[in-house]
Amino acid sequence: MSCRRKFLKRAGYTTVSALLATGFLQKYKQKEDYSTNADRENYASANVTSSLRQLAAAKGKRYGAAISSDFLLKEKDYANLIARECSIVTPNGELKWNATEPQPGQFTFESADAIADFCQKHNIDMHGHTLFWHMGKPDWLPYPPTLKMIEQHVKGVMGHYRNSKVLKSWDIANEIIADNEKETDNATYGLRKGLKPELIRDLFLIAASVDNSKKFYLNDFGIEGATWKSEHFLKMVEYLKNSGVKIDGAGIQSHLWFSTAYSFDEKGFNSVLERLNDLEVKPIITELDIIIDAPLPDSIEKLDQMVADSYKRYLDLCFAAKVDTVITWGLTDRHTWIRHPDWMPGKTFRDNPNLWKFLRPLPFDENFQPKPAHNAIAQAFEQAS
Numbered sequence: 001m002s003c004r005r006k007f008l009k010r011a012g013y014t015t016v017s018a019l020l021a022t023g024f025l026q027k028y029k030q031k032e033d034y035s036t037n038a039d040r041e042n043y044a045s046a047n048v049t050s051s052l053r054q055l056a057a058a059k060g061k062r063y064g065a066a067i068s069s070d071f072l073l074k075e076k077d078y079a080n081l082i083a084r085e086c087s088i089v090t091p092n093g094e095l096k097w098n099a100t101e102p103q104p105g106q107f108t109f110e111s112a113d114a115i116a117d118f119c120q121k122h123n124i125d126m127h128g129h130t131l132f133w134h135m136g137k138p139d140w141l142p143y144p145p146t147l148k149m150i151e152q153h154v155k156g157v158m159g160h161y162r163n164s165k166v167l168k169s170w171d172i173a174n175e176i177i178a179d180n181e182k183e184t185d186n187a188t189y190g191l192r193k194g195l196k197p198e199l200i201r202d203l204f205l206i207a208a209s210v211d212n213s214k215k216f217y218l219n220d221f222g223i224e225g226a227t228w229k230s231e232h233f234l235k236m237v238e239y240l241k242n243s244g245v246k247i248d249g250a251g252i253q254s255h256l257w258f259s260t261a262y263s264f265d266e267k268g269f270n271s272v273l274e275r276l277n278d279l280e281v282k283p284i285i286t287e288l289d290i291i292i293d294a295p296l297p298d299s300i301e302k303l304d305q306m307v308a309d310s311y312k313r314y315l316d317l318c319f320a321a322k323v324d325t326v327i328t329w330g331l332t333d334r335h336t337w338i339r340h341p342d343w344m345p346g347k348t349f350r351d352n353p354n355l356w357k358f359l360r361p362l363p364f365d366e367n368f369q370p371k372p373a374h375n376a377i378a379q380a381f382e383q384a385s
């Protein structure tokens with residue numbers, strides 16, 4: 001295991017970037033054919049007058065982003081942008097175990113409630129992320145937690161939002177499938193070491209006993225194609241369905257990594273979407289952002305065009321499969337998680353700060369101006385059937 005990955009693992013992070021650093025997600029890197037062709041949309045010039053929220057609503061869909069309570073309170077223009085563009089938001093960290101139950105049985109909701117109040121004021125849905133995850137957990141909590149710990153946590157946190165008019169859905173469990181066959185001791189479902197399918201089943205059952213009025217999702221990354229991980233994720237979804245638990249949706253995080261050097265598994269992604277729809281477990285895009293990796297284009301304009309093309313292509317596939325909720329992991333490059341050294345993908349960026357300006361995964365730039373990616377997302381909503 002690379003020293004980088006050991007560092008990140010020690011820090012409790014088995015993140016997208018750690019996997020990227022080990023090259024694990026290489027096979028998830030997707031390729032677009034960026035040979036310039038005249039008839040490809042030029043998103044830079046599109047003049048979009050409606051907000052993404054309005055364009056989504058016109059097709060009975062929702063668009064939103066992960067947001068942070070501290071920026072919401074500190075940056076007025078950030079708050080205005082969210083209110084204008086989003087019909088759903090996900091707290092970036094405010095509903096994770098370390099934020100809501102820092103000590104056993106002691107619950108805190110100030111930062112999450114600040115987001116809930118903002119949602120109430122602006123008629124925005126709130127997506128609860130997440131009740132169960134191997135990261136974002138307080139030091140006192142083992143992984144996996146005992147069923148007793150899970151029960152106390154779910155009762156405390158879901159109970160707090162049971163009567164909420166804005167919180168409509170939960171990532172009941174997040175990233176429970178291992179990164180690869182070496183990281184699991186469960187051949188059937190590929191669960192992270194120590195996890196048993198029955199524990200996840202019981203987690204969903206406890207959640208339903210506390211508040212079955214919300215939508216329940218199982219959320220993961222690296223399942224945007226025909227992969228070992230997506231195969232096992234689908235098996236776990238099937239197991240939950242067959243166990244009779246309430247599971248309404250599958251969160252496809254969609255932290256995508258495109259480049260001229262990798263192939264996008266369009267066929268595989270379509271089959272994941274189709275199999276979820278067949279299982280009557282709605283595919284939800286929960287954490288979409290798009291990184292372009294080496295070989296990098298020679299200008300920001302070209303990079304932005306590549307990002308825009310990738311958004312359009314990905315969302316066209318999603319909407320063809322009747323996806324009705326798209327959440328990007330952030331709205332503006334100013335606050336993207338992927339610019340944080342802990343999460344920065346791959347060797348390309350981490351060791352080359354002069355390349356960080358190429359990390360532009362979101363619809364709005366650092367100054368909250370719409371980018372070609374914004375126009376591409378707008379067009380995808382406009383063209384959705």
Ligand code: XIL
Nearest residue numbers: 015016092093129174221253287337
């Ligand atoms: C990330 C946040 O964006 C960071 O600010 C935080 O430091 C770590 O977690 N998949 C998930 C999200 O489900 O919760 C992660 O969010 C990104 C990867």
